[in-house]
Amino acid sequence: MAKLSLEDKYMLYESSVQNHESDIDFINKEYRRIFKKLPLSLREDFGGTAAMACDWVKQSASHIAWGVDLDSEPIKFGRENHYKRLDDAEQNRMKYIEGNVLESRDFKADVVVAFNFSYFIFKERETLVNYFKKVREGLNDQGAFFVDLFGGTDACQELEEETEHDDHTYFWDCDSFNPITSDVQYYIHFKYKGQKYERVFSYDWRMWGLKELQDIMKEAGFSEVLAYWEGEDGDGGGDGNFYPSKIEENCESWVTYLCALK
Incomplete structure (x- = not known):
């Protein structure tokens, strides 16, 4: 990677x-x-x-x-x-x-x-x-x-949001959500200079x-x-x-x- x-x-x-x-x-x-x-x-x-x-x-x-x-x-x-x-x-x-x-x-x-x-x-x-x-x-x-x-209703949905910036693209990725514990796993990805960089930041949260x-x-x-x-x-x-x-x-x-x- x-x-x-x-x-x-x-x-x-x-x-x-x-x-x-x-x-x-x-x-x-x-x-x-x-x-x-x-x-x-x-x-x-x-x-x-x-x-x-x-x-x-x-x-x-x-x-x-x-x-x-x-x-x-x-x-x-x-x-x-x-x-x-x-x-x-x-x-x-x-x-x-x-x-x-x-x-x-x-x-x-x-x-x-x-x-x-x-x-x-x-x-x-x-x-x-x-x-x-x-x-x-x-x-x-x-x-x-x-x-x-x-x-919000989408906060814990397992989906990836994409935001375009001048020189890069930012991805906010809700990878998983446990409704029993409210544990959630998020990742941040970037696309920069033509290449996508996966899981640059990882957040294991409640x-x-x-x-x-x-x-x-x-x-x-x-x-x-x-x-x-x-x-x-x-x-x-x-x-x-x-x-x-x-x-x-x-x-x-x-x-x-x-x-x-x-």
């Missing part, structure tokens, strides 16, 4: 599934709406390359960030492709941590994020509760924990429901958990604008945020 270079692997991933500018704008907007001030410190859990954390510190001389991940490979890419592009002052305010998100830290942040559904790796409720408790411990008193999640996650966050001690929904663009798609909501219609596929307040 053909393999992508480290550089191409993460370049394709980031251009296909991440939009740090939108995420940061959303976090700033909601944090300011809730606490009447801007958040200055961010911990990016399951950060991989920590591209978002690197973008975070560019906002001002007062912004600081940490990127936490167990895997040295994406950290290496991040250091060489994101961290190196920061100036000296920004680098001093951005730290990589190669470690487990279940471990306690000696610092606190205004915001902790776990994006790209990364916490779905925790299949047992007890483990997820423990992780959420650790997150809460790591937040300042006026702290917020943001996660993204996805669902599908967690939105209400289920809200309950677990409250069990972990969070005072309030806000659910959001995306507005429509008029053509059946999302418009990129998320608003707090309590009642919505299900659809084939949706992606949204939860915000848990300390």
Whole structure:
């Protein structure tokens, strides 16, 4: 099976599934709406390359960030492709941590994020509760924990979705779903420079429901958990604008945020 270079692997991933500018704008907007001030410190859990954390510190001389991940490979890419592009002052305010998100830290942040559904790796409720408790411990008193999640009628269907980009094609492949345990196996494939690269990324997850996650966050001690929904663009798609909501219609596929307040 053909393999992508480290550089191409993460370049394709980031251009296909991440939009740090939108995420940061959303976090700033909601944090300011809730606490009447801007958040200055961010911990990016399951950060991989920590591209978002690197973008975070560019906002001002007062912004600081940490990127936490167990895997040295994406950290290496991040250091060489994101961290190196920061100036000296920004680098001093951005730290990589190669470690487990279940471990306690000696610092606190205004915001902790776990994006790209990364916490779905925790299949047992007890483990997820423990992780959420650790997150809460790591937040300042006026702290917020943001996660993204996805669902819809197609979320667990065994099918492969294809998205065309300027220089590559991205494939999101639901290979199997166990309705008894909610275990799901996803793969990401890419077609790049005329060749398809299979199973570049593999995700052995449990599908967690939105209400289920809200309950677990409250069990972990969070005072309030806000659910959001995306507005429509008029053509059946999302418009990129998320608003707090309590009642919505299900659809084939949706992606949204939860915000848990300390």
